[in-house]
Amino acid sequence: MYFKALILTASRAGTLVLCGLLASAAQAEGDDTAAGAPTRDPLARGTYLVEGPAGCGNCHTPLGPEGFVSGQELSGRLVDKNPAFTAYAPNITPAGRIAGWSDAQLARAIREGLRPDGSVIGPPMPIAMYRGLSDSDLMAIVAYLRAVPAVENEVPQSTYDIPLPPAYGPPIETVAAPPAGDTAAYGAYLAGPVAHCMECHTPMGPQGPLFDTRLGAGGFEFTSPLGVVVAANITSHPEDGLARYSDAQLDRMIRQGIDAQGEPMRPPMPYPFLAKMTDEDTAAVIAYLRSLPPLASQE
Structure with a gap:
């Protein structure tokens, strides 16, 4: 593994x-x-x-x-x-x-x-x-x-220079489309398979991302020309996570790349693409993030 x-x-x-x-x-x-x-x-x-x-x-x-x-x-x-x-x-x-x-x-x-x-x-x-x-x-x-x-x-x-697996899982025959709407359930689909937000914002363990225990807790480091960028905690934690921000602030972070203090946020978040998300889809993602259990950034 x-x-x-x-x-x-x-x-x-x-x-x-x-x-x-x-x-x-x-x-x-x-x-x-x-x-x-x-x-x-x-x-x-x-x-x-x-x-x-x-x-x-x-x-x-x-x-x-x-x-x-x-x-x-x-x-x-x-x-x-x-x-x-x-x-x-x-x-x-x-x-x-x-x-x-x-x-x-x-x-x-x-x-x-x-x-x-x-x-x-x-x-x-x-x-x-x-x-x-x-x-x-x-x-x-x-x-x-x-x-x-x-x-x-x-x-x-x-x-x-690392071994690749023979496959990422068994063959997939069909995946049903989830009902669309500004719901947490649809937001989970958008933040997962569509935009893969949770991959970057979940910390890594010895066997891979800790989706079962640390989903959305952040902490992964990216090296960029602008320096080291740390993936944010996007759980509902009141201090480390998103509970301290309004929906409007979160919307601006996602679609405009502007933080709560009005400062520009840094890549690798794909802001030019997220800017094209509909109001309803953005609301669904925010509803999903609000539903994540509150986790501190450090265990």
């Missing part, structure tokens, strides 16, 4: 049967696009997810001196280089390697971390969280990736 801890630790520095998936998406027709889960327009839903809370471009879009490079969206870049691995987020536009994959193969790569040749996608791809993506949201993301402009950008293969 040690390799799992290494993989999950590293992943924070930066989850099908096609007929069954399409059937689930078809059954979803008639639901409200803006509200969240399924939609009669998969491309619209995929656009919202990828460009919004899922924030795929936070890793897959090249960075320049002034931020993300316009016109190079999702064409891949170096994400992290450390003693354990050198990770490149691949070009996921139609000009990249996924062009030759079927929709089912692409969906499996996203949700299960397995390429068509059976090789495993390593960190920082948060496969542990993506395994909970609903069928309809997964296929909406696939629809979006098929529709984005093709961008030519040759990206090297990632290399790993």
Whole structure:
């Protein structure tokens, strides 16, 4: 299990049967696009997810001196280089390697971390969280990736000096879409499989993130050009956590990257993407965070 801890630790520095998936998406027709889960327009839903809370471009879009490079969206870049691995987020536009994959193969790569040749996608791809993506949201993301402009950008293969698992879990046949709305239950889905907030904001133990005992307690350190950034405690703890902030303050932190004192917050939070979240989805995430048991930052 040690390799799992290494993989999950590293992943924070930066989850099908096609007929069954399409059937689930078809059954979803008639639901409200803006509200969240399924939609009669998969491309619209995929656009919202990828460009919004899922924030795929936070890793897959090249960075320049002034931020993300316009016109190079999702064409891949170096994400992290450390003693354990050198990770490149691949070009996921139609000009990249996924062009030759079927929709089912692409969906499996996203949700299960397995390429068509059976090789495993390593960190920082948060496969542990993506395994909970609903069928309809997964296929909406696939629809979006098929529709984005093709961008030519040759990206090297990632290399790993740590062992990768043969798989991240058993094969996934279907995941139902949760009911959308400004509820804690839907917020858990958004903060988990969609935006994978809980992966970065949960401390690490010997076997991986302590989801069962320390969910959301923060403390993970990121090294960035701006120095060391520590993931915040996002539980309902009255002193260390979020209980001291109003919903409006939390909304501003999430969507604007502005703290309670009016100061700008620092990456790696994907603020340009979270800024596109709907009011209802943001309220759902806040409701979920309010529901987390209060945990002190230090045990």
